Amino acid sequence: MEVIPKDRILQLYPDTLYQVRKEINLEKPGEMKRAVNILKEWIKQQPHFIKKDFPDFYIETAIVGTKGSIERAKKQFDKVCTMKTLMPQFFNTHDVRKELAVDLEKAIYLAMLPKLTKEHYRVFATKVIGVFENSSSYTKYFKFCLHMAEYAKNHDYVGSFRMVADLTDCNLMDYISKINILEIRQVMSIFMDGYGMKIKGIHFISQSKAIDALLTIFKQVLKPKIAGRMHVHKTCSELHAIIEKDVLPIDFGGTERSMKELFDEWVDVLSTDEHKEYIKHINSAGTDESLRPTDKFNQEYAGLPGTFRLLTVD
Structure with missing residues (x-):
């Protein structure tokens, strides 16, 4: 093309x-x-x-x-x-509006931002506005992310991403207490190994001392190279030296539409009949393991077997 x-x-x-x-x-x-x-x-x-x-x-x-x-x-x-x-549990949602957005919009807005950075990077932004009821809210969040990833695979053309998360208005300890580390590990494997997402930076905005506990969790699931690209900013303005203001939403001190507007637009895009049919089609692209020449891949890459040390936060 x-x-x-x-x-x-x-x-x-x-x-x-x-x-x-x-x-x-x-x-x-x-x-x-x-x-x-x-x-x-x-x-x-x-x-x-x-x-x-x-x-x-x-x-x-x-x-x-x-x-x-x-x-x-x-x-x-x-x-x-x-x-x-x-891991079919991450790919079994077809109606984003009814199955995901209704609950997510009470606690969090997320969006791939419309404009690219000057380096031709795409920015994935998250803004917490409320409280996650339980760990299932994270599952819905991840599923929404996967819908955007599949949409991008068919519509976008970028090599790398920056991820930004505004945690200013949340009770960070409450969010951390509901994290399932195994689930995060599986999802990050899907994004980075399955979709080939190259992450240039992960940027958290928070003044909470609990941010160190969150970083510790991510260090358990990210490769050292990516973990070394995590950054904590006390204010949104610190991002402007890294990501241009015209790329960032007004919530982050930028000039792009608000996170709520962008989230609502993504819900609309991912709720079209065209996307629903596409996601059913593309999510059927699984494997018949009885026909695989060797089982080496499952043992080496799937990430399902094994034990994971859980972080306990007092």
Whole structure:
């Protein structure tokens, strides 16, 4: 694909496609198309893949997510398909408005921001406005995130992300007490290993001393390299040296629409008949493990077996 269709919510720069391809050394004419065709043929040859007719753009964004490595893109496809089979609890929601948004909007707003940073990074923003009733609220939050991720796989074209979370107005200790570390580990594995999300920075805005306990939790589930990219800011204004104000919502001292407006727009986008049909189709892309040539992948990557040390907060 040489031209990215204009999207309803996600904006790109005129040169984003070229710049992102240049970063992964696939900017020359025909190079990306050849890479897509190689990966497409490989997918068709996998006996354990239930679905094999992925859109070319979906395949291309997988290659972008692995910095142009076809071999890593193969592993990524295998991982995300396997995860949909082994962790179906994250992929069984089709009506975002009724099953997720009704509860989430009482406690939290989340959105992929419309504008890119000057580095062509996408920003994922969260603003806490209330209280999570229980740990199931986190599950709904993660499911909403996965819907946005699948939408982005089919509509966006970025190589890296920054994540920002405004925790100023929440009882942080209450939120921490309801965290399921195993669930966070599984979800982060889906995002980073399955969807190829490259995180350039994780930014928390909080003045609470409890933020150290939250960082400790994330250090248990993130790879050291990513954990080293976590930053705590006491005010939103400290973000402006990292992310341009025109990218950030007014809630973060920026000029973009409010988090509530953006969240509502995402709910609308993810509640269309088109997205509902798409998500049913793409979530069917699991695996038939009886047909897999080897069980090595499940043992090495799935992340389900094993024990996890839980953090106890007094």
